[in-house]
Amino acid sequence: KPLGRGSGVGASLTRSFLCMVGLCFTLSQPVCQAFNLDVEQPLVYSGPEGSHFGYAVDFYLSEATSLVIGAPKANTTQSNVTEGGSVFYCPWSLNQTNCHPIEFDSNGDRMVLLNDTEHQADFKSHQWFGATVRSHGDTILACAPLYSWRTQQDNPRSDATGTCYLSVHNFSKFVEYAPCRNELSEPEGQGYCQGGFSADFTQFYVVFSGQVISAHKEDIIKAYYPGYFMQAVDGQLQTKQMEMGSYFGYAVATTDLNSDGMVDLLVGAPMLMVRDSDGRLEEMGRVYVYLQRGPMDLETPALKDFVEGLLSKWSCVSVVDVAISGPFGGEDHQGLVYIYNGFLDGLREKPSQVIKGQWATGTLPACFGFALRGASDLDLNGYPDLIVGAFGVDKAVLYRSRPIVNATASLTVYPTMINPDEKNCFITNGNASVPVSCHKQKQKGGERRALFFDSQQPSLQRNVRVRHGERVCNHTKIYLREEKDFRDKLSPIYVSLNFSLDPQAAADAHGLRPVLNYQTTNLIEQKTQILLDCGEDNICVPDLKLLVQGDRKEVFLGDDNSLTLTFNARNEGGGAYEAELYVVLPPEADYSGIARNNESLTQLTCSYDTENQTRYLSCDLGNPMKSGTNLWAGLRFKVPRLKDTHKTIQFEFQIRRVSRPDKVFFPPANWRPTKSYAVEQEVGPAVEHIYELLNNGPSQISSTLLELRCPLSVQGQQILYPLDFSTKGPINCTADKHMNHRHLKVKQSTNTNCDHTLITCNNIILNSVVTPLLWNKPETENWVPLWIIILAILAGLLLLALLIYVLYRLGFFKRSLPYGTAMEKAQLKPQAASEA
Structure with missing residues (x-):
């Protein structure tokens, strides 16, 4: 546009x-x-409270641009009818959202004369008129699927046969059509047909209720005669009645999905049950897509399953391309509407837009998306708009499409x-x-x-x-x-x-x-x-070597133990970029600085840091560390914390290039092992290695084989979980062990390829990388379970009580006068006696 x-x-x-x-x-x-609905400026239409306004919606574009909205629990002016239901007419305007009811049927319950006795023929209270609303040209179809018809004259039993009304020629005429209603004199009725349960127009209209009934609109109008309950419709077609366990046909829409000139069919089965990953049945819902390949030749349907549970319990379909709703979907059950675009083979796999309901879930869910209608350009801007009903809050929302x-x-x-x-x-x-x-x-x-x-x-x-x-x-x-x-x-x-x-x-x-x-x-x-210092191919393949020696063979308990470690780092290959010396310090040692007492030693730039109780030293060896580089340098340490339980101290030296991540600390902070993992992040930190293969000639190689090996366990403990490997280019890779054998949910695509896991790839040249693994002191070593603490307190109290009892039996707690008996007092000196 x-x-x-x-x-x-x-x-x-x-x-x-x-x-x-x-x-x-x-x-x-x-x-x-x-896929372009304006969700920031919706128009909200409201109906009578508790009327379920918004249960059914449609556009009405005959003379004036407007909407028609069903309210199946609304009260009407019909005599002795409670909550008969109504359909509201809502003229479209940016400035107002007023609606008024359409009077399809002004009569109350009807009576029939049989054997000179009047009998009540039908029951219109709680019939849910307006539960289905569809428009076509100057005609509006509105149905009451719970309308009841008296099926036996001697028994006041009634069946929910359902009935529908047509508004013809812009409300100038109203006709009734009840295809499931039959003669009162027949011994058995039509049962719970619920005609008008769902409906849509094509050149004829179709009613789904576990049974398909179709008739031409003009034939219905022609057959209607006021006062007659039975209207035979020439050419009416219907299938046999079937069970409605999955509510197949609760929602139906017709449109040309693949632009082949043939009208295709979408049918919702909102109560269809599928098994989840644990084998339990869940109501998830399904939409069947029938492509019409020839006149009345419907192709075996494609299925749109919503296994994530976002389309829950009920589903509605509409033509927008196609809108599919989950009125109880979303984490807070506010309702969701998915917009799918059609193409040659039906519907695309992913929605182009997802609309969330704006009303919080109360005692009654808002049911946002319970009714949908699209495929009409209300504001005449060249793009189809969408009406979404939310009958739980008696609302209907109009979303207009943007250019x-x-x-x-x-x-x-x-x-x-x-x-x-x-x-x-x-x-x-x-x-x-x-x-x-x-x-x-x-x-x-x-x-x-x-x-x-x-x-x-x-x-x-x-x-x-x-x-x-x-x-x-x-x-x-x-x-x-x-x-x-x-x-x-x-x-x-x-x-x-x-x-x-x-x-x-x-x-x-x-x-x-x-x-x-x-x-x-x-x-x-x-x-x-x-441009790198790596030759004509601009590919660096370094060959790094490291030699470390100390200036002392022995250190002593109680001494400061100054120690200098001298190392020789060499690169005998191509340029090594971001090359560094990495030193892990033992608990007994502290870093003092760079050795400066020898002019032949290179003065390095080193940084000292601590991460997760691991102390390490990182020294820059050059960026790049060019081919032929041969440097000597020294690092000074003090070893003040020697223990007589160890006969040696060990420094870990590594010379390395870049690896992502640079290092991995394990176990990570606040992480606890578990026997049951669900997602990737619960296993531990990710390790990703990337290998790039290039062949710059001068000739091609007919066959190349690369083997990558990495350990899955260390000291009998599992350390790496093979998650995934991906390739780009003409590469064929296989693994000798199953990747992601626990079927964890992966956050994002990774290249983690690791007791040895062997991955074999054809046509690859390897640049090697190293990921150091640093072991943290497990937090669990300092953690004592609560039950042990309680048991220790109880044991201490018991031991104290036992000690007190033994002392008591030995007379430890018997009181005595300070200077003995009275006879002993008499033998004391006068001063002592007076003091006593």
Whole structure:
């Protein structure tokens, strides 16, 4: 749809590098699709409280644009009829949402004269008139599926046969059609047919109630005669009655899904039960899609199962392309409506839009989505709109469709290989190359390797105005930072283009803003690489070696024990980027600093850190550590915490390149092992290795085999869980063990390939990586169960009581005077006696 004046398209680029980025946009006329409902400005229609207003909805576009909404529990003016039900007429307007009832039937319960005696023939109270509402041209069909008909004249028994009324020629005439009603004199009735349980129009209309009944609209009108209960309809078709356990046919819609000129059929079975992963039956619901391949030739249906439980208990279908609702769906049961687009083979797998109900669940759920109707353009803007009923709150909501914009964009980057030593680059304009300045600005501490020239930032946003049929291109320059200002020189630099419509664009005449076609690819990525010191193929295959020696053979208890460890690091292969020495400190040792007493030793930059009770040292060996590098360096430590229970102390040295993650600490914080896992995150931290295969010639290789091996267990304990492996390109991989054997729910696609798990891939060259595994001190060692604490307290109290009893029996607690008996007092000196 043309954006119109004052509208625009915004372009946003992130994570970028280069000398030129070219952006081109084009707009084209979209097809009429319905994935663009405006959920921010809905029109809400309200009915009488408790009337179930919104139980059924439809458009009525005969003379004036309007809606018709069923309220099957509404009270009417019919004599002696309680909650007979009604249908409301709601003229469409942006400024008001008023509705008034349509009087299809003004009569109360009808009587019939049999053998000079009047008998009540039908029962209209609680008949749920308005439970089904459909319109077609100047005709409105409204049904009461719980309408009851007296089936035996000598027995006041009645059956819910159901009945329907047609409003003809814009309310100028009303006719009744009750296909399940038969003669009172017949010994048996039609049973619980519930005619009008669900209905829809094609060239004839179809009623589903476990039984299919169809008749031409004109034949129904012609057969009607006031005062007659039975109207024989010429050409009426019907199937045999069947059980309604799954409520097959509760919802029905007709539309041409695949644009082949034939009307297709969708049938809902909202009570269908399916087995969950534990084998238990659940009411999940199903929608059957019947494609009409020829006149009345319906193809075996395709099924739309909602196994996630979002379509719960009831389902409705409508044509929008297709809207499918789950009135009790969602985590808070506020109701959901899914919009699916049709294509050649039926419906697409994923919904293009999901609409959530806006009313909180109370004593009665709002049942948002219980009724749906679409496929009509209410505001005449060229796009179909949708009505959603929520009878639990007596509401009906109108969602209008916004204009759709089809936009395409392309992204070009130049050059695709960057030499950091070159200060200039060229922008190609036609056949000529124009040199431009590519500054290398100093900006320490930054994480981004490249910046946009215009914004001096790693991202750039521009507004681009594009009119229908135009092609607009933009160019911008990007520069690379100084090498010492960024660390990663090995991985490619990505330029990404993310474009969207201008949210401030002017609305159209209907107050609606346009939306991008959801099938539009609005994120485009291109990449470039930094030229490495790795030969003509720009592929670095380092060969790193490490030798460590100490200046002392023995250390002693009670001494400061200063210790210097000297190491020799060599690279006998290609350049090693982000190379570092990684040292794990034992509990007995502390890091003192770099050895500086020998001029032949290289002065390194090292950082000391602690993570999850593991202390480690990381020293930079060069970025890149070039081929042929041979360096000696020393690290000083103190060992003040020696224990006589250990005869040695052990330092762990590793020389390594980049690996993601750099290291894994296990077990992770706040993690407890369990015998039952459901999702990936419950197992432990993820470990991902990426291997890239390149063949730069000069000739092709007929067959190449790669074997990857990684341990699943350490010290008898499981340490790696093989989750998944993925490949890109002409690679065929197999594993000798089943990946994700517990069938865990995976958060995102990973490349984790690991007692040895063997993965064999054809046509691969390997760059090896290492992921160190650091063991934390398990928190469980310091954790004592509550029952042990309680038992220890009780045991202590019991021991104390026993000790007191033994002392008591030994006379420990018998009281005595300070100076003995009275005779002893007499023998004391006078001073002592007086004191006593």
